[in-house]
Amino acid sequence: MDLDEVAARLYALPPSGFTAARTEEAQAARRAGDAALAREIGKLRKPTVSAWAVNRAVREHPGELDELLALGEELRAAWAAQDPRSLAEATRRRGELTGRLSRLIRQGADLPPAAVAEIGQTLDAAVVDADAAAQVRRGRLVKPLSYTGFAPVPVTRGAGRRKPPPGEADDRAAGRRAETEARKAKERAEAEAAHREWTQALAEAEREHGERAERVERLERKLAKARKRLEEAAHRLEVARREERHARARLGD
Incomplete structure:
Protein backbone atom coordinates (compact mmCIF):
# COMPACT_ATOMS: atom_id res chain seq x y z
CA MET A 1 0.00 0.00 0.00
CA LEU A 44 -4.75 14.52 2.88
CA ARG A 45 -7.39 17.24 2.85
CA LYS A 46 -11.10 16.70 2.59
CA PRO A 47 -12.44 17.91 -0.81
CA THR A 48 -15.23 20.42 -1.24
CA VAL A 49 -18.42 19.23 -2.90
CA SER A 50 -17.47 20.80 -6.23
CA ALA A 51 -13.93 19.36 -6.12
CA TRP A 52 -15.33 15.89 -5.36
CA ALA A 53 -17.76 16.19 -8.27
CA VAL A 54 -14.92 16.96 -10.69
CA ASN A 55 -12.81 14.15 -9.20
CA ARG A 56 -15.72 11.79 -9.79
CA ALA A 57 -15.91 12.89 -13.43
CA VAL A 58 -12.27 11.85 -13.89
CA ARG A 59 -13.31 8.30 -12.97
CA GLU A 60 -16.82 8.12 -14.41
CA HIS A 61 -16.51 10.25 -17.56
CA PRO A 62 -12.86 9.96 -18.64
CA GLY A 63 -13.66 10.14 -22.35
CA GLU A 64 -15.55 13.42 -22.12
CA LEU A 65 -12.94 14.90 -19.81
CA ASP A 66 -10.06 13.87 -22.08
CA GLU A 67 -11.86 15.45 -25.04
CA LEU A 68 -12.28 18.72 -23.17
CA LEU A 69 -8.68 18.82 -21.97
CA ALA A 70 -7.41 17.95 -25.45
CA LEU A 71 -9.42 20.86 -26.77
CA GLY A 72 -7.70 23.02 -24.16
CA GLU A 73 -4.35 22.08 -25.69
CA GLU A 74 -5.66 23.06 -29.14
CA LEU A 75 -6.98 26.34 -27.75
CA ARG A 76 -3.67 27.24 -26.17
CA ALA A 77 -1.78 26.28 -29.33
CA ALA A 78 -4.08 28.45 -31.44
CA TRP A 79 -3.53 31.32 -29.02
CA ALA A 80 0.25 30.89 -29.19
CA ALA A 81 0.09 30.83 -33.01
CA GLN A 82 -2.30 33.81 -33.06
CA ASP A 83 -4.58 31.84 -35.41
CA PRO A 84 -7.97 33.62 -35.20
CA ARG A 85 -9.84 30.97 -37.19
CA SER A 86 -8.58 28.02 -35.16
CA LEU A 87 -9.08 29.95 -31.95
CA ALA A 88 -12.67 30.84 -32.84
CA GLU A 89 -13.47 27.20 -33.69
CA ALA A 90 -11.85 25.94 -30.49
CA THR A 91 -13.75 28.54 -28.47
CA ARG A 92 -17.03 27.38 -30.00
CA ARG A 93 -16.32 23.73 -29.22
CA ARG A 94 -15.17 24.68 -25.74
CA GLY A 95 -18.67 25.87 -24.87
CA GLU A 96 -20.24 22.68 -26.21
CA LEU A 97 -17.85 20.30 -24.45
CA THR A 98 -17.87 22.19 -21.17
CA GLY A 99 -21.65 22.27 -21.14
CA ARG A 100 -21.90 18.55 -21.92
CA LEU A 101 -19.44 17.54 -19.21
CA SER A 102 -21.08 19.87 -16.67
CA ARG A 103 -24.43 18.20 -17.31
CA LEU A 104 -22.90 14.74 -16.86
CA ILE A 105 -21.32 15.82 -13.58
CA ARG A 106 -24.63 17.16 -12.28
CA GLN A 107 -26.51 13.95 -13.14
CA GLY A 108 -27.21 11.84 -10.10
CA ALA A 109 -25.80 14.41 -7.70
CA ASP A 110 -27.82 16.92 -5.71
CA LEU A 111 -25.39 19.81 -6.01
CA PRO A 112 -26.04 23.29 -4.58
CA PRO A 113 -25.89 26.25 -6.98
CA ALA A 114 -22.56 27.39 -5.56
CA ALA A 115 -21.00 24.00 -6.31
CA VAL A 116 -22.37 24.03 -9.85
CA ALA A 117 -20.78 27.44 -10.43
CA GLU A 118 -17.46 26.21 -9.01
CA ILE A 119 -17.52 23.17 -11.29
CA GLY A 120 -17.87 25.40 -14.35
CA GLN A 121 -15.10 27.63 -13.03
CA THR A 122 -12.82 24.60 -12.53
CA LEU A 123 -13.46 23.22 -16.01
CA ASP A 124 -12.79 26.62 -17.57
CA ALA A 125 -9.51 26.85 -15.68
CA ALA A 126 -8.51 23.36 -16.88
CA VAL A 127 -9.16 24.34 -20.50
CA VAL A 128 -7.20 27.60 -20.36
CA ASP A 129 -4.33 26.64 -18.05
CA ALA A 130 -2.11 23.56 -18.50
CA ASP A 131 -1.27 23.34 -14.77
CA ALA A 132 -4.96 23.35 -13.88
CA ALA A 133 -5.56 20.64 -16.49
CA ALA A 134 -2.87 18.46 -14.89
CA GLN A 135 -4.47 18.91 -11.45
CA VAL A 136 -7.88 17.93 -12.78
CA ARG A 137 -6.46 14.83 -14.53
CA ARG A 138 -5.08 13.50 -11.22
CA GLY A 139 -8.58 13.38 -9.75
CA ARG A 140 -7.47 14.64 -6.34
CA LEU A 141 -8.78 18.18 -6.19
CA VAL A 142 -9.55 19.46 -2.71
CA LYS A 143 -11.02 22.79 -3.79
CA PRO A 144 -12.28 24.39 -7.01
CA LEU A 145 -9.79 25.91 -9.43
CA SER A 146 -9.90 29.31 -11.06
CA TYR A 147 -7.90 31.10 -13.74
CA THR A 148 -6.98 34.73 -13.21
CA GLY A 149 -4.83 35.32 -16.30
CA PHE A 150 -5.89 36.41 -19.76
CA ALA A 151 -8.21 33.98 -21.49
CA PRO A 152 -7.19 33.11 -25.05
CA VAL A 153 -9.00 35.33 -27.55
CA PRO A 154 -8.19 35.96 -31.22
CA VAL A 155 -5.66 38.71 -31.86
CA THR A 156 -5.10 40.23 -35.29
CA ARG A 157 -1.45 40.43 -36.29
CA GLY A 158 0.08 43.77 -37.05
CA ALA A 159 0.46 47.14 -35.42
CA GLY A 160 -2.34 49.18 -34.05
CA ARG A 161 -5.09 48.43 -31.71
CA ARG A 162 -7.02 45.20 -32.24
CA LYS A 163 -10.69 45.56 -33.01
CA PRO A 164 -12.68 43.00 -31.05
CA PRO A 165 -14.54 40.57 -33.30
CA PRO A 166 -18.35 40.67 -33.19
CA GLY A 167 -19.74 39.36 -29.95
CA GLU A 168 -16.40 39.39 -28.09
CA ALA A 169 -17.37 42.38 -25.96
CA ASP A 170 -20.60 40.62 -25.05
CA ASP A 171 -18.65 37.47 -24.23
CA ARG A 172 -16.29 39.40 -22.00
CA ALA A 173 -19.16 41.11 -20.22
CA ALA A 174 -20.87 37.75 -19.77
CA GLY A 175 -17.61 36.34 -18.47
CA ARG A 176 -17.27 39.12 -15.93
CA ARG A 177 -20.86 38.60 -14.83
CA ALA A 178 -20.24 34.88 -14.51
CA GLU A 179 -17.11 35.51 -12.43
CA THR A 180 -19.03 37.90 -10.17
CA GLU A 181 -21.84 35.41 -9.74
CA ALA A 182 -19.37 32.61 -9.07
CA ARG A 183 -17.58 34.72 -6.46
CA LYS A 184 -20.85 35.59 -4.74
CA ALA A 185 -21.94 31.98 -4.87
CA LYS A 186 -18.62 30.91 -3.37
CA GLU A 187 -18.90 33.50 -0.58
CA ARG A 188 -22.43 32.36 0.18
CA ALA A 189 -21.33 28.72 0.14
CA GLU A 190 -18.56 29.54 2.60
CA ALA A 191 -21.02 31.42 4.82
CA GLU A 192 -23.47 28.52 4.67
CA ALA A 193 -20.70 26.06 5.49
CA ALA A 194 -19.65 28.16 8.49
CA HIS A 195 -23.27 28.40 9.63
CA ARG A 196 -23.70 24.62 9.33
CA GLU A 197 -20.49 24.06 11.26
CA TRP A 198 -21.50 26.35 14.12
CA THR A 199 -25.06 25.01 14.11
CA GLN A 200 -23.61 21.55 14.58
CA ALA A 201 -21.27 22.84 17.29
CA LEU A 202 -24.21 24.53 19.04
CA ALA A 203 -26.28 21.34 18.93
CA GLU A 204 -23.34 19.36 20.33
CA ALA A 205 -22.76 21.92 23.10
CA GLU A 206 -26.46 21.92 24.00
CA ARG A 207 -26.50 18.12 24.08
CA GLU A 208 -23.40 18.00 26.29
CA HIS A 209 -24.79 20.71 28.58
CA GLY A 210 -28.07 18.84 28.92
CA GLU A 211 -26.31 15.57 29.74
CA ARG A 212 -24.08 17.20 32.35
CA ALA A 213 -26.99 19.14 33.88
CA GLU A 214 -28.95 15.89 34.16
CA ARG A 215 -25.96 14.20 35.75
CA VAL A 216 -25.55 17.04 38.25
CA GLU A 217 -29.25 16.82 39.06
CA ARG A 218 -28.94 13.07 39.71
CA LEU A 219 -25.90 13.64 41.91
CA GLU A 220 -27.70 16.38 43.83
CA ARG A 221 -30.65 14.03 44.45
CA LYS A 222 -28.23 11.37 45.65
CA LEU A 223 -26.47 13.92 47.85
CA ALA A 224 -29.78 15.03 49.36
CA LYS A 225 -30.65 11.43 50.17
CA ALA A 226 -27.20 10.87 51.62
CA ARG A 227 -27.53 14.00 53.78
CA LYS A 228 -30.89 12.77 55.04
CA ARG A 229 -29.43 9.37 55.90
CA LEU A 230 -26.53 11.12 57.63
CA GLU A 231 -28.97 13.17 59.73
CA GLU A 232 -30.87 10.02 60.64
CA ALA A 233 -27.63 8.30 61.58
CA ALA A 234 -26.62 11.34 63.66
CA HIS A 235 -29.97 11.23 65.43
CA ARG A 236 -29.59 7.51 66.20
CA LEU A 237 -26.06 8.18 67.45
CA GLU A 238 -27.29 10.91 69.78
CA VAL A 239 -30.08 8.67 71.11
CA ALA A 240 -27.63 5.81 71.61
CA ARG A 241 -25.18 8.07 73.49
CA ARG A 242 -27.93 9.41 75.73
CA GLU A 243 -29.30 5.97 76.53
CA GLU A 244 -25.76 4.68 77.14
CA ARG A 245 -25.19 7.48 79.68
CA HIS A 246 -28.46 6.67 81.44
CA ALA A 247 -27.62 2.98 81.57
CA ARG A 248 -24.17 3.75 82.95
CA ALA A 249 -25.66 6.02 85.58
CA ARG A 250 -28.01 3.26 86.75
CA LEU A 251 -25.06 0.91 87.16
CA GLY A 252 -23.52 3.33 89.64
CA ASP A 253 -26.63 3.47 91.83
Missing part, protein backbone atom coordinates in the same frame (compact mmCIF):
# COMPACT_ATOMS: atom_id res chain seq x y z
CA ASP A 2 1.32 3.44 -0.92
CA LEU A 3 0.03 6.99 -0.76
CA ASP A 4 -1.14 7.05 -4.38
CA GLU A 5 -3.32 3.98 -3.84
CA VAL A 6 -4.83 5.39 -0.67
CA ALA A 7 -5.43 8.82 -2.20
CA ALA A 8 -7.14 7.24 -5.22
CA ARG A 9 -9.56 5.44 -2.90
CA LEU A 10 -10.21 8.42 -0.65
CA TYR A 11 -10.81 10.99 -3.39
CA ALA A 12 -13.32 8.66 -5.05
CA LEU A 13 -15.50 8.97 -1.93
CA PRO A 14 -18.09 11.69 -1.31
CA PRO A 15 -16.96 14.36 1.20
CA SER A 16 -19.30 13.02 3.89
CA GLY A 17 -17.33 9.77 4.09
CA PHE A 18 -13.85 11.16 3.55
CA THR A 19 -12.75 11.88 7.12
CA ALA A 20 -13.78 8.52 8.57
CA ALA A 21 -12.19 6.65 5.66
CA ARG A 22 -8.98 8.66 6.01
CA THR A 23 -8.81 7.74 9.69
CA GLU A 24 -9.28 4.06 8.86
CA GLU A 25 -6.60 4.16 6.17
CA ALA A 26 -4.14 5.88 8.51
CA GLN A 27 -4.83 3.34 11.25
CA ALA A 28 -4.33 0.49 8.78
CA ALA A 29 -0.97 1.93 7.72
CA ARG A 30 0.03 2.33 11.37
CA ARG A 31 -0.95 -1.27 12.17
CA ALA A 32 1.16 -2.35 9.19
CA GLY A 33 4.12 -0.61 10.79
CA ASP A 34 4.32 2.28 8.31
CA ALA A 35 4.10 5.34 10.55
CA ALA A 36 5.41 7.66 7.81
CA LEU A 37 2.62 6.62 5.44
CA ALA A 38 0.07 7.06 8.23
CA ARG A 39 1.26 10.64 8.73
CA GLU A 40 1.07 11.37 4.99
CA ILE A 41 -2.46 9.96 4.84
CA GLY A 42 -3.45 12.16 7.76
CA LYS A 43 -2.34 15.21 5.76
Whole structure:
Protein backbone atom coordinates (compact mmCIF):
# COMPACT_ATOMS: atom_id res chain seq x y z
CA MET A 1 0.00 0.00 0.00
CA ASP A 2 1.32 3.44 -0.92
CA LEU A 3 0.03 6.99 -0.76
CA ASP A 4 -1.14 7.05 -4.38
CA GLU A 5 -3.32 3.98 -3.84
CA VAL A 6 -4.83 5.39 -0.67
CA ALA A 7 -5.43 8.82 -2.20
CA ALA A 8 -7.14 7.24 -5.22
CA ARG A 9 -9.56 5.44 -2.90
CA LEU A 10 -10.21 8.42 -0.65
CA TYR A 11 -10.81 10.99 -3.39
CA ALA A 12 -13.32 8.66 -5.05
CA LEU A 13 -15.50 8.97 -1.93
CA PRO A 14 -18.09 11.69 -1.31
CA PRO A 15 -16.96 14.36 1.20
CA SER A 16 -19.30 13.02 3.89
CA GLY A 17 -17.33 9.77 4.09
CA PHE A 18 -13.85 11.16 3.55
CA THR A 19 -12.75 11.88 7.12
CA ALA A 20 -13.78 8.52 8.57
CA ALA A 21 -12.19 6.65 5.66
CA ARG A 22 -8.98 8.66 6.01
CA THR A 23 -8.81 7.74 9.69
CA GLU A 24 -9.28 4.06 8.86
CA GLU A 25 -6.60 4.16 6.17
CA ALA A 26 -4.14 5.88 8.51
CA GLN A 27 -4.83 3.34 11.25
CA ALA A 28 -4.33 0.49 8.78
CA ALA A 29 -0.97 1.93 7.72
CA ARG A 30 0.03 2.33 11.37
CA ARG A 31 -0.95 -1.27 12.17
CA ALA A 32 1.16 -2.35 9.19
CA GLY A 33 4.12 -0.61 10.79
CA ASP A 34 4.32 2.28 8.31
CA ALA A 35 4.10 5.34 10.55
CA ALA A 36 5.41 7.66 7.81
CA LEU A 37 2.62 6.62 5.44
CA ALA A 38 0.07 7.06 8.23
CA ARG A 39 1.26 10.64 8.73
CA GLU A 40 1.07 11.37 4.99
CA ILE A 41 -2.46 9.96 4.84
CA GLY A 42 -3.45 12.16 7.76
CA LYS A 43 -2.34 15.21 5.76
CA LEU A 44 -4.75 14.52 2.88
CA ARG A 45 -7.39 17.24 2.85
CA LYS A 46 -11.10 16.70 2.59
CA PRO A 47 -12.44 17.91 -0.81
CA THR A 48 -15.23 20.42 -1.24
CA VAL A 49 -18.42 19.23 -2.90
CA SER A 50 -17.47 20.80 -6.23
CA ALA A 51 -13.93 19.36 -6.12
CA TRP A 52 -15.33 15.89 -5.36
CA ALA A 53 -17.76 16.19 -8.27
CA VAL A 54 -14.92 16.96 -10.69
CA ASN A 55 -12.81 14.15 -9.20
CA ARG A 56 -15.72 11.79 -9.79
CA ALA A 57 -15.91 12.89 -13.43
CA VAL A 58 -12.27 11.85 -13.89
CA ARG A 59 -13.31 8.30 -12.97
CA GLU A 60 -16.82 8.12 -14.41
CA HIS A 61 -16.51 10.25 -17.56
CA PRO A 62 -12.86 9.96 -18.64
CA GLY A 63 -13.66 10.14 -22.35
CA GLU A 64 -15.55 13.42 -22.12
CA LEU A 65 -12.94 14.90 -19.81
CA ASP A 66 -10.06 13.87 -22.08
CA GLU A 67 -11.86 15.45 -25.04
CA LEU A 68 -12.28 18.72 -23.17
CA LEU A 69 -8.68 18.82 -21.97
CA ALA A 70 -7.41 17.95 -25.45
CA LEU A 71 -9.42 20.86 -26.77
CA GLY A 72 -7.70 23.02 -24.16
CA GLU A 73 -4.35 22.08 -25.69
CA GLU A 74 -5.66 23.06 -29.14
CA LEU A 75 -6.98 26.34 -27.75
CA ARG A 76 -3.67 27.24 -26.17
CA ALA A 77 -1.78 26.28 -29.33
CA ALA A 78 -4.08 28.45 -31.44
CA TRP A 79 -3.53 31.32 -29.02
CA ALA A 80 0.25 30.89 -29.19
CA ALA A 81 0.09 30.83 -33.01
CA GLN A 82 -2.30 33.81 -33.06
CA ASP A 83 -4.58 31.84 -35.41
CA PRO A 84 -7.97 33.62 -35.20
CA ARG A 85 -9.84 30.97 -37.19
CA SER A 86 -8.58 28.02 -35.16
CA LEU A 87 -9.08 29.95 -31.95
CA ALA A 88 -12.67 30.84 -32.84
CA GLU A 89 -13.47 27.20 -33.69
CA ALA A 90 -11.85 25.94 -30.49
CA THR A 91 -13.75 28.54 -28.47
CA ARG A 92 -17.03 27.38 -30.00
CA ARG A 93 -16.32 23.73 -29.22
CA ARG A 94 -15.17 24.68 -25.74
CA GLY A 95 -18.67 25.87 -24.87
CA GLU A 96 -20.24 22.68 -26.21
CA LEU A 97 -17.85 20.30 -24.45
CA THR A 98 -17.87 22.19 -21.17
CA GLY A 99 -21.65 22.27 -21.14
CA ARG A 100 -21.90 18.55 -21.92
CA LEU A 101 -19.44 17.54 -19.21
CA SER A 102 -21.08 19.87 -16.67
CA ARG A 103 -24.43 18.20 -17.31
CA LEU A 104 -22.90 14.74 -16.86
CA ILE A 105 -21.32 15.82 -13.58
CA ARG A 106 -24.63 17.16 -12.28
CA GLN A 107 -26.51 13.95 -13.14
CA GLY A 108 -27.21 11.84 -10.10
CA ALA A 109 -25.80 14.41 -7.70
CA ASP A 110 -27.82 16.92 -5.71
CA LEU A 111 -25.39 19.81 -6.01
CA PRO A 112 -26.04 23.29 -4.58
CA PRO A 113 -25.89 26.25 -6.98
CA ALA A 114 -22.56 27.39 -5.56
CA ALA A 115 -21.00 24.00 -6.31
CA VAL A 116 -22.37 24.03 -9.85
CA ALA A 117 -20.78 27.44 -10.43
CA GLU A 118 -17.46 26.21 -9.01
CA ILE A 119 -17.52 23.17 -11.29
CA GLY A 120 -17.87 25.40 -14.35
CA GLN A 121 -15.10 27.63 -13.03
CA THR A 122 -12.82 24.60 -12.53
CA LEU A 123 -13.46 23.22 -16.01
CA ASP A 124 -12.79 26.62 -17.57
CA ALA A 125 -9.51 26.85 -15.68
CA ALA A 126 -8.51 23.36 -16.88
CA VAL A 127 -9.16 24.34 -20.50
CA VAL A 128 -7.20 27.60 -20.36
CA ASP A 129 -4.33 26.64 -18.05
CA ALA A 130 -2.11 23.56 -18.50
CA ASP A 131 -1.27 23.34 -14.77
CA ALA A 132 -4.96 23.35 -13.88
CA ALA A 133 -5.56 20.64 -16.49
CA ALA A 134 -2.87 18.46 -14.89
CA GLN A 135 -4.47 18.91 -11.45
CA VAL A 136 -7.88 17.93 -12.78
CA ARG A 137 -6.46 14.83 -14.53
CA ARG A 138 -5.08 13.50 -11.22
CA GLY A 139 -8.58 13.38 -9.75
CA ARG A 140 -7.47 14.64 -6.34
CA LEU A 141 -8.78 18.18 -6.19
CA VAL A 142 -9.55 19.46 -2.71
CA LYS A 143 -11.02 22.79 -3.79
CA PRO A 144 -12.28 24.39 -7.01
CA LEU A 145 -9.79 25.91 -9.43
CA SER A 146 -9.90 29.31 -11.06
CA TYR A 147 -7.90 31.10 -13.74
CA THR A 148 -6.98 34.73 -13.21
CA GLY A 149 -4.83 35.32 -16.30
CA PHE A 150 -5.89 36.41 -19.76
CA ALA A 151 -8.21 33.98 -21.49
CA PRO A 152 -7.19 33.11 -25.05
CA VAL A 153 -9.00 35.33 -27.55
CA PRO A 154 -8.19 35.96 -31.22
CA VAL A 155 -5.66 38.71 -31.86
CA THR A 156 -5.10 40.23 -35.29
CA ARG A 157 -1.45 40.43 -36.29
CA GLY A 158 0.08 43.77 -37.05
CA ALA A 159 0.46 47.14 -35.42
CA GLY A 160 -2.34 49.18 -34.05
CA ARG A 161 -5.09 48.43 -31.71
CA ARG A 162 -7.02 45.20 -32.24
CA LYS A 163 -10.69 45.56 -33.01
CA PRO A 164 -12.68 43.00 -31.05
CA PRO A 165 -14.54 40.57 -33.30
CA PRO A 166 -18.35 40.67 -33.19
CA GLY A 167 -19.74 39.36 -29.95
CA GLU A 168 -16.40 39.39 -28.09
CA ALA A 169 -17.37 42.38 -25.96
CA ASP A 170 -20.60 40.62 -25.05
CA ASP A 171 -18.65 37.47 -24.23
CA ARG A 172 -16.29 39.40 -22.00
CA ALA A 173 -19.16 41.11 -20.22
CA ALA A 174 -20.87 37.75 -19.77
CA GLY A 175 -17.61 36.34 -18.47
CA ARG A 176 -17.27 39.12 -15.93
CA ARG A 177 -20.86 38.60 -14.83
CA ALA A 178 -20.24 34.88 -14.51
CA GLU A 179 -17.11 35.51 -12.43
CA THR A 180 -19.03 37.90 -10.17
CA GLU A 181 -21.84 35.41 -9.74
CA ALA A 182 -19.37 32.61 -9.07
CA ARG A 183 -17.58 34.72 -6.46
CA LYS A 184 -20.85 35.59 -4.74
CA ALA A 185 -21.94 31.98 -4.87
CA LYS A 186 -18.62 30.91 -3.37
CA GLU A 187 -18.90 33.50 -0.58
CA ARG A 188 -22.43 32.36 0.18
CA ALA A 189 -21.33 28.72 0.14
CA GLU A 190 -18.56 29.54 2.60
CA ALA A 191 -21.02 31.42 4.82
CA GLU A 192 -23.47 28.52 4.67
CA ALA A 193 -20.70 26.06 5.49
CA ALA A 194 -19.65 28.16 8.49
CA HIS A 195 -23.27 28.40 9.63
CA ARG A 196 -23.70 24.62 9.33
CA GLU A 197 -20.49 24.06 11.26
CA TRP A 198 -21.50 26.35 14.12
CA THR A 199 -25.06 25.01 14.11
CA GLN A 200 -23.61 21.55 14.58
CA ALA A 201 -21.27 22.84 17.29
CA LEU A 202 -24.21 24.53 19.04
CA ALA A 203 -26.28 21.34 18.93
CA GLU A 204 -23.34 19.36 20.33
CA ALA A 205 -22.76 21.92 23.10
CA GLU A 206 -26.46 21.92 24.00
CA ARG A 207 -26.50 18.12 24.08
CA GLU A 208 -23.40 18.00 26.29
CA HIS A 209 -24.79 20.71 28.58
CA GLY A 210 -28.07 18.84 28.92
CA GLU A 211 -26.31 15.57 29.74
CA ARG A 212 -24.08 17.20 32.35
CA ALA A 213 -26.99 19.14 33.88
CA GLU A 214 -28.95 15.89 34.16
CA ARG A 215 -25.96 14.20 35.75
CA VAL A 216 -25.55 17.04 38.25
CA GLU A 217 -29.25 16.82 39.06
CA ARG A 218 -28.94 13.07 39.71
CA LEU A 219 -25.90 13.64 41.91
CA GLU A 220 -27.70 16.38 43.83
CA ARG A 221 -30.65 14.03 44.45
CA LYS A 222 -28.23 11.37 45.65
CA LEU A 223 -26.47 13.92 47.85
CA ALA A 224 -29.78 15.03 49.36
CA LYS A 225 -30.65 11.43 50.17
CA ALA A 226 -27.20 10.87 51.62
CA ARG A 227 -27.53 14.00 53.78
CA LYS A 228 -30.89 12.77 55.04
CA ARG A 229 -29.43 9.37 55.90
CA LEU A 230 -26.53 11.12 57.63
CA GLU A 231 -28.97 13.17 59.73
CA GLU A 232 -30.87 10.02 60.64
CA ALA A 233 -27.63 8.30 61.58
CA ALA A 234 -26.62 11.34 63.66
CA HIS A 235 -29.97 11.23 65.43
CA ARG A 236 -29.59 7.51 66.20
CA LEU A 237 -26.06 8.18 67.45
CA GLU A 238 -27.29 10.91 69.78
CA VAL A 239 -30.08 8.67 71.11
CA ALA A 240 -27.63 5.81 71.61
CA ARG A 241 -25.18 8.07 73.49
CA ARG A 242 -27.93 9.41 75.73
CA GLU A 243 -29.30 5.97 76.53
CA GLU A 244 -25.76 4.68 77.14
CA ARG A 245 -25.19 7.48 79.68
CA HIS A 246 -28.46 6.67 81.44
CA ALA A 247 -27.62 2.98 81.57
CA ARG A 248 -24.17 3.75 82.95
CA ALA A 249 -25.66 6.02 85.58
CA ARG A 250 -28.01 3.26 86.75
CA LEU A 251 -25.06 0.91 87.16
CA GLY A 252 -23.52 3.33 89.64
CA ASP A 253 -26.63 3.47 91.83
